[in-house]
Amino acid sequence: MVERDNPGLKLDRLEHKLGIRASDTANFVLEDCRVPKENLLGSPEIEVKQGFAGVMQTFDNTRPLVAGMAIGVARACLEATRVRLQEAGVEIDYDTPPHSQSAAAAEFLAMEADFEAARLLTLQAAWMADNGKPNSLQASMAKAKAGRTGTDIALRCVALCGSVGYGEGDLFEKWARDAKILDLFEGTQQIQLLVVARQLLGKTSAELK
């Protein structure tokens, strides 16, 4: 760990971003930066054998967490949208087929179904990680589905709530901005799909790029 006041660490600039503005993203330079050995995290030995595969194993644990964040944003959007729809007199009926309900209710039900699929994939991937089961495939599936669903739901809720959704007076526009990064970091949507495809088709990274 390099402490903020460590000589040789120069903070270049803070980035201005679309979303997650409460979390700083900074560009920094390390020049003649000597770090005390007490600051070392983990083993000083470089385990060559682990290499890239070792890094990828980290993702098996962290991708379900980012998927969980996307699920959280999607859930917040759905809960707030439900309140807004109720206020507007839109009834959501779980005993009537969506096509027999108002367009707004049908859209809400479709989003909830998508949300549930993403949530279950995320729970599965996280449960496997917690229980020491190989979960690369499930972690990438969960991240791909939840990242896409979170972004999709956040934007659809902005639209469904009209001017309230788009304005800064409520949290919808913030959630829509915050959701996108969850589809990008810890591996983008496209990279997750690539990982899933490689696993399902039994292809190496050289065979499927």
Ligand SMILES: Cc1cc2nc3c(=O)[nH]c(=O)nc-3n(C[C@H](O)[C@H](O)[C@H](O)COP(=O)(O)OP(=O)(O)OC[C@H]3O[C@@H](n4cnc5c(N)ncnc54)[C@H](O)[C@@H]3O)c2cc1C
């Ligand atoms: C705000 C923010 C915070 C971040 N925080 C962290 C952090 O804390 N720790 C950390 O390690 N990283 C962090 N990152 C980095 C982040 O994980 C990467 O930016 C992200 O994984 C994308 O990688 P890249 O930037 O190298 O994009 P690139 O690999 O350059 O990709 C650019 C685009 O091309 C697409 N693409 C690339 N290869 C393929 C392919 N083979 N097929 C199809 N499409 C492809 C990608 O999907 C993407 O859309 C952060 C990034 C941001 C923006």
